[in-house]
Amino acid sequence: MSKTSPSPFLTAQFGLLLDLARWIPISAAIGILAGSASALLLASLHLATDVRESHQWIILLLAPAGVLVGLMYHYFGRSVEAGNNLLLDEIHDPKAVIPFRMTPLILLGTFLTHLFGGSAGREGTALQTGASLADQLTRPLRLAPRDRRILLMAGISAGFGSVFGTPLAGALFGIEVLAIGRLSYEALAPCMIAAFVGDLVTNAWGIHHTIYRVTSVPEINVKGILAAMAAGAAFGLVGMAFAKTTHAISHFVRSRIPFAPLRPAAGGILVTAAVFALGTTKYIGLGIPTIVASFDHKLPAYDWAAKFLFTAVTLGTGFKGGEVTPLFYIGSTLGNALSSLLPLPPSLLAGMGFVAVFAGAANTPIASTLMAVELFGAEAGAFAGIACIISYLFSGHSSIYQSQRVGHSKHHSLSADEGLSLAVIAKARSQPRNE
DSSP states (O other), X not given: XXXXXXXXXXHHHHHHHHHHHHHHHHHHHHHHHHHHHHHHHHHHHHHHHHHHHHOGGGGGGHHHHHHHHHXXXXXXXXXXXXXXXXXXXXXXXXXXXXXTTHHHHHHHHHHHHHHTTOOOOSHHHHHHHXXXXXXXXXXXXXXXXXHHHHHHHHHHHHHHHHHHTOHHHHHHHHHHSSEETBOOGGGHHHHHHHXXXXXXXXXXXXXXXXXOOOOOOOOOOHHHHHHHHHHHHHHHHHHHHHHHHHHXXXXXXXXXXXXXXXXXXXXXXXXXXXXXXXXXXXXXXXXXXXXXXXXXXXXXXXXXXXXXXXXXXXXXXXXXXXXXXXXXXXXXXXXXXXXXXXXXXXXXXXXXXXXXXXXXXXTOHHHHHHHHHHHHOHHHHHHHHHHHHHHHHHTTTOOSOTTOEESXXXXXXXXXXXXXXXXXXXXXXXXXOOO
16 A cells, blocks of 8 residues: 655645744743843833933933943944844844844943933834844854844844834834835744733833823714825824934934044033923923823924924934834824814824824834734724825835835835835935936
8 A cells, every 4th residue: 555645735734833833932032031121121211211300400411421322332332333223234134143232232322311311212222132132042043044034023023012012013013124015924923922922021020011092083984084194194204304304413423523422422412402491301201291191182283393303313413222202202292283283183193193103214004003003992093004004105215224125115216226225225316327
């Protein structure tokens, strides 16, 4: 009797099962590392905020603190100074394991930025700690370049999901942020496992995330959809402007101040002067109280623009942190302001802006929509999804991440640039063309 060979279907399913079984413990380990780092980050930022608000005179030391951060990276962190862009570059073209020093440097740099009054976020720090800690598993596990890419993507997902308490959004963010218009589904399961484990671990450390409530959601109708699209266009344009402004400030400072450690000092002087000239600290730090307030009552219509400028100067001159929480602030307060013009409730527009400005600036509409569902519920998430998609379209190919690539162009006019990073595209456009 001849032996019957297993069917190709069963062979494929068994291979998938083995691969999943291999990635479950690896992804769980990544989640534990990233979740613990996020817990430390969130606790440290809470401490920094309390100390700064209780002793506001220390904002006068923001410029010297900037020099200290600059010197730290100049002497100990040149190999990791690129931050999030280094992570994306290593995923696109794996070369060398990210040094462990990225984790303590970015944690300390972000803490000092917030302690002395810079306007920055926390996502960049969470991504860098999650991915750099995950990458320390590469050598012991002897991972091939393909598997290392997945490892880094899972680290990014775990960092994002744990720092914001949105594991579904984190899982998608880790694969969506790499390239505009292209998703790497082979990493979806590891990213999902790492993000959920990371969120559980952060919670287990006793860290609680801020709750944002959308208090009024109308039924979806034609007028509501058109209003959501109009808001999305505004959110996308602001997201594009933020990315371009931050990069322009960075380029200007680099061209004017050759010695890198002195660049944050320039930004520190400007931010400190602005804080004391305005007589308020609402535009520095994370700005969580103002974000919460944007869901509850009307705010000054210029709040979003002030946070925009404070953050662009802080990050553009070299302070450490992230862009996303300031983008939440910019978006929620812009949505609050748009409630005077559009026929949607202020709290709903605040929630839509919260995620949609980020969707446009980072080119991550799917992750941003899932974040809205996780934070605000499915009904508000439907309006937010419309805003995120339109924001994504209106933000063009600008991005807060210069190493993000163009997988598929948003517009046919840029189809020749597919596969290039945004930095490469910008450089190519700056070169004169032969007619």
